[in-house]
Amino acid sequence: MSTIPPTAPTGQDAPLLSVRDLAVRFDTPGGTVAAVDGVSFDLTAGRALGVVGESGSGKTVLSRVVMNLLSVSNALPIEGEVLFRGENLLEMRRKNLRKLWGDDLAMVFQDPMTSLNPTMKIGPQITEALYLHRKISKKGARDRALQLLEEVGIPEPTRRLKQFPHELSGGMRQRVTIAIALACDPVLLIADEPTTALDVTVQAQILDLLDTERTERQMGLILISHDLGVVEGRTNDVNVMYAGRVVESAPTASVFAQPRHPYTEALISSMPTITNPSHTRLSAIPGAPPPPLRRPKGCKYSPRCEYAQQRCVDEDPGLMPPTNEETNRGTACFFPPGTDRGHEALARNKAAGRTATGLDLTPAEVS
Ligand SMILES: Nc1ncnc2c1ncn2[C@@H]1O[C@H](COP(=O)(O)OP(=O)(O)OP(=O)(O)O)[C@@H](O)[C@H]1O
Numbered sequence: 001m002s003t004i005p006p007t008a009p010t011g012q013d014a015p016l017l018s019v020r021d022l023a024v025r026f027d028t029p030g031g032t033v034a035a036v037d038g039v040s041f042d043l044t045a046g047r048a049l050g051v052v053g054e055s056g057s058g059k060t061v062l063s064r065v066v067m068n069l070l071s072v073s074n075a076l077p078i079e080g081e082v083l084f085r086g087e088n089l090l091e092m093r094r095k096n097l098r099k100l101w102g103d104d105l106a107m108v109f110q111d112p113m114t115s116l117n118p119t120m121k122i123g124p125q126i127t128e129a130l131y132l133h134r135k136i137s138k139k140g141a142r143d144r145a146l147q148l149l150e151e152v153g154i155p156e157p158t159r160r161l162k163q164f165p166h167e168l169s170g171g172m173r174q175r176v177t178i179a180i181a182l183a184c185d186p187v188l189l190i191a192d193e194p195t196t197a198l199d200v201t202v203q204a205q206i207l208d209l210l211d212t213e214r215t216e217r218q219m220g221l222i223l224i225s226h227d228l229g230v231v232e233g234r235t236n237d238v239n240v241m242y243a244g245r246v247v248e249s250a251p252t253a254s255v256f257a258q259p260r261h262p263y264t265e266a267l268i269s270s271m272p273t274i275t276n277p278s279h280t281r282l283s284a285i286p287g288a289p290p291p292p293l294r295r296p297k298g299c300k301y302s303p304r305c306e307y308a309q310q311r312c313v314d315e316d317p318g319l320m321p322p323t324n325e326e327t328n329r330g331t332a333c334f335f336p337p338g339t340d341r342g343h344e345a346l347a348r349n350k351a352a353g354r355t356a357t358g359l360d361l362t363p364a365e366v367s
């Protein structure tokens, strides 16, 4: 996958999904909210893309609009394109979209209880998708449901088919939603915070399961999380979102080796590690994302950024390669961390004790 290709590739290398300048705005009493503000990316079959950002950064709106599943009355006409195998999903007729949903396109949501029907047994919930999209006998559907439950690691699948969602643990319920999503062999799966409601061990199991399914089926996967740790080691590329924008886009390994956006750098340094467990967080990001109706004119991250210069207040940076050598990645920053420009900006701010946006950088007094 090339994260910011100059032109859309064609033929065999054509991406499974190509999102171009996508913008979603909502009409609200206080004004227009730009929930997704000019997002572009490509995803090739068999690859995994992580989408990471704090609450409100636009991850869920992005995932729903990519599926053309956003049905909100106050949404203004969507701008941009979502090309799935070259066809714009945003212009596709409802009838044709319905054929794709649950078949080639599947989704796993954060809370399995809201996507499972509480009044319906597990078995029929899985076979429903099969009957809808496949010509399949009753026995064929049951066998497939059993096979799927086994595949997602549910013990005693025959018994589980006859149970209701509330009879299963949270982890098991999420496995069932994954089984449903995989029922018709999707070519693209979007998982929006699929493990947030689960404990750490179960979380790792579910993420490993998604990883295995992606590799075995050569499925494209978009893994959404507020936690960079979730996408580390499990995605090929990552888009870091802030205030509706992608602020850093790069191969995941490169992002961890050297983040090129101050926001990504701050997210990484606030990640719990063995020597810095979460309860002794050393570096939380100061401040909070700006409310959507009060985003600054220049760089949206500038009020929280240790690198911020006057240029960041005046100008809004778009995604650009951080250095001449790094043409496979993009950062929306004039002073990327780890570059000469970045080092100089940070040194200037530290010497002054404050940034151009007035963020105080004087070291906290130790009492
Ligand atoms: N129907 C709506 N009307 C107005 N604003 C909305 C609407 N839906 C979402 N938003 C706003 O769009 C922004 C993006 O929301 P979204 O749910 O995509 O964030 P998120 O990154 O998924 O957050 P979280 O991590 O909490 O799930 C938020 O500021 C949210 O308040």
Ligand SMILES: [Mg+2]
Residues within 6 Å of the ligand: 059, 060, 061
């Ligand atoms: Mg969300």
